[in-house]
Amino acid sequence: MTGAAPIRLDPTFDNVWDELVWRGSVHVSTDETALRDALAGDPITFYCGFDPTAPSLHLGNLAQLIVMRRLQLAGHKPLALVGGSTGLIGDPKPTSERQLNERETVAEWVEYLGGQTLRFLSEDGDNAVRLVNNLDWTAPMSTVDFLREIGKHFRVGTMLKKDAVAARMDSEDGISYAEFSYQVLQGLDFRELYLRHDCLLQLGGSDQWGNLTAGTELIRKAEGVHAHALGTPLITDADGRKFGKSEGNAVWLDANLTSPYAMYQFWLNQDDAIVVSLLQKFTFLSRERIAELERAVADEPFRREAQRVLAYEVTSFVHGSDTTDEVVAASAALFGGGALDALNPDVLDQALSSLPTVTVTPDSSVLEALRETKLVSSLSEARRAVTQGAVSVNNERITDAESTFEGRLLHQRFAVLRRGKKTLAAVRVQS
Template sequence: MHTAPTQLDPSFETVWDELVYRGSVHVSTDADALRAALGGEPITFYCGFDPTAPSLHLGNLAQLVVMRRLQLAGHHPLGLVGGSTGLIGDPKPTSERQLNARETVAEWVSYLQRQVSRFLVAEGENPVRLVNNLDWTAPLSTVDFLREVGKHFRVGTMLRKDAVAARLESDDGISYAEFSYQVLQGMDYLELFRTYGCTLQTGGSDQWGNLTAGTELIRKAEGAHVHAIGTPLITEPDGRKFGKSEGNAIWLDANLTTPYAMYQFWLNQDDAIVVQLLKAFTFLTRERIDELAIAVADAPFRREAQRVLATEVTAYVHGIDATRQAAEASAALFGSGDLAALGVDTLAAAIASLETVTALPDAPVLQLLQESGLVDTLSEGRRAIQQGGVSVNNQRIEDDAATLEGRLLHGRYAVLRRGKKSLAGVDAG
């Protein structure tokens, strides 16, 4: 199994040109000035991640890939994990966030810092530096905060921010704490500008109001012009946002989203968006992506682009070995590999992706076919077995009185199959 090296595509004149090609710029401050800045002497840039969960997720990965491209171009990354903003939470368009305990947020800060460090190089001429905004907000008194930062913000402008406006129209309204989130994020940019000379912030386009709060604060407080890039939101084919608020998050922590589940997620992407995902989430060259785009158009049934996408991104997040195991599990689960050769953790992750029934170790296969929903009735199950259309762990069942006894993998798991594509899992643990 091979993956593309983590490097820039030499066919682009500047990293800005590559970001534009990859669809990573949805909105920005002055594009010409940004292209010049990113094509010149190294600058310092940052992206912030709030510890509202014990792991980063797919939306954060989009930012980390952009940061890595900028780092590869020689620019200096700052990875901000928001120990203070995480105590408040940026306003959701629908409802107030539940505040997490300070101890929980502090623990999550450590988790997220370790994750950020996995994707951005910590050695060399432009190593990543991790910063925590609690370091400069905690010592600041309320009066100093209002005098030094709050005086530069206009309430009318703050009310027009999309998330704030949406909340004002809701029944619950918005608390002063969440209303002030944009002031806190603006202060972050000002602090990093003063301390590190930071002149670029990246973030999701849904954060554009918060990003520009920082550029405006620096303009008013320091008389300087700095930049911001808002990346497109990552959405499913039906337009739904990938994110933990939607209940379908793909986490970067293997304990929350297994490498197998991540591999399958990318493998199942729609032809309509797979090329754009290759551009945004991988380090494949433009030439290679063009080849895969042709493959999608000419032979979509081969799903070559999806397999490459799944391999590249899963390996970037979890490494080659875990990705190889995930690919082998995927092949075995759908009939072209050896389920018995899979490790117990990999097999368990594969089983978890299926509709799963619990059973005794000697449960009748016929009964499990019905309980799992692979057949509606026992008589339908008997016919399926007699016609040679049922297997357990890819081994055909020929006797409708067969049980699980002697068939379980790792003494616990089985995969039921009816036909080629109808699968269910069995857990006899």
């Protein structure tokens, strides 16, 4: 790799809307012609909300942040809303009631998620990102004022038709009034941001469409103004399964929850059928470069060039190019393409965490480690593999069946055990 692509719009598009459509980032929207014209004109203020229902943003949030960055590059003004109040309630899931988090926990997550958003959006210039917290305007509002000023504009029949609400109404447990009211709170947010910042566009996932339009309808009824909403497609794997925390397969943007190495491997392992779509949505590569990679997928899929570029670009955007370079070096070194002892020990530690692992002392037998990590099925098979030259420790071939890990440990902490070319295990020193 020669470094990540510059973070910029593709100059071959006349309008940022056209680029968003080409990249597959528009699943649904309000009046397309009016929205396209708005984005082609003077800068407008737009927002996207992130609820603190977990200690980190994740892959679905990254899709929104990249759309926000593209709009910001086009001159528009982003508001990043972290939901200090909506995070206390939780958007209703189609399956069951959310567990409410403690107020102190939500407050901590609000602060951290706000900082995360600033990593992806520019804080410079006339359209610098601004952080907002909806607790600032909901906390002072009385219940009576909320019902009189906001609630009167919502019709229960319409609210019941929202997909998540309808699904829960048909379930055994039903839905609480708190979660039922979530769409009213999100509508209140959009109206408040319109009044405070002249915000005219809200972004969100397509599964949030009912909440997005709750805001546009509230602004229309209460203020007589036509605002806009844009729903992006859900991010799914090649089989159509959604990635996310509720599905248990979230990819987190916090390096302590999903390491840079694990993130790189996630993108590297994407299927040929969806890699081009992911390049469009999650990178700033030009359509000319993506077309080249699409041809590479068709002509030489075994090289997985598109996946390698995707992994490098997205991991660099999230964690920086320097960290990604270390990850790439670690990935290569694991398979004999570099010196393991020259790697950043923390990155090497991340890489080893994905492998079968055995805990040893320096005088532990290599044969035993082979058996315990299931690289072989027995000690006799381990002995044969060693004497045949098929075993290595830290990319150095082992030929003595009596070998131990003494003098072979990296950073006195771990080693890479290999049988053959591609079967690996991690060895860690007993603490």
